[in-house]
Amino acid sequence: MLPSTTSRVARNTDARVNQAIKLKTEANIAYFAQNPEEIDRRLYELDDEWDIERTLEANASTLNIIGVTLAASGSRRWLMLPAAVSGFLLQHALQGWCPPIVFLRKRGIRTATEIAVERYALKALRGDFGGLEDSTDLTTHERVRKVLAALGK
Numbered sequence: 001m002l003p004s005t006t007s008r009v010a011r012n013t014d015a016r017v018n019q020a021i022k023l024k025t026e027a028n029i030a031y032f033a034q035n036p037e038e039i040d041r042r043l044y045e046l047d048d049e050w051d052i053e054r055t056l057e058a059n060a061s062t063l064n065i066i067g068v069t070l071a072a073s074g075s076r077r078w079l080m081l082p083a084a085v086s087g088f089l090l091q092h093a094l095q096g097w098c099p100p101i102v103f104l105r106k107r108g109i110r111t112a113t114e115i116a117v118e119r120y121a122l123k124a125l126r127g128d129f130g131g132l133e134d135s136t137d138l139t140t141h142e143r144v145r146k147v148l149a150a151l152g153k
Contacts, residue, residue: 002094002095003095003096006111006113007096007113008095008096008097009052009096009097009101009105009111010111010113010114011096012095012096012097012101013101013102013105014102014105017105017106018105020108021105021108021110021114022114024108025110025114025117025118028042028118029118029121029122029125032122032125033125036125036126039122039125039126040126042122043119043122043123046115046118046119046122049110049115050109051109051110051111051112051114051115052101052104052105052109052110052111052112053111053112055104055109056089056092056098056100056101056104057089059100060085060086060088060089060100063081063082063085064081064082064085064086066081067079067080067081067082067085068082088100128150129150130150131146131150
């Protein structure tokens with residue numbers, strides 16, 4: 001069976017690397033809990049942070065373009081590069097792991113879920129989710145709108 005999309009990278013990452021990423025995220029949250037005036041800036045930074053998927057896709061696309069370009073202007077052997085990269089992407093899509101993931105995760109590149117944990121913790125610290133607990137007497141549609149408004153959606 002294939003691993004779920006949200007957990008596949010973390011499940012295939014060394015536990016020490018996952019722990020280092022988790023501790024860094026917790027340290028970020030602790031810092032902003034003490035410096036709430038900087039939360040808005042950090043949320044903007046999180047919007048611009050590249051997750052592991054985007055990083056892997058950008059790197060793979062770059063290597064594919066280089067391989068095809070070199071093959072077109074020289075030896076066809078360069079086609080092995082985009083073939084290998086495509087194989088890695090397929091492996092990542094199916095398993096959540098491929099050789100570049102080890103390097104990228106050690107550099108601290110987070111999954112979208114890991115970034116979202118920090119984002120929603122900061123929003124909670126900022127008070128974005130207040131007032132949701134008293135929405136039980138609203139219609140389902142009104143409750144959904146209230147929750148989405150709190151999430152900024």
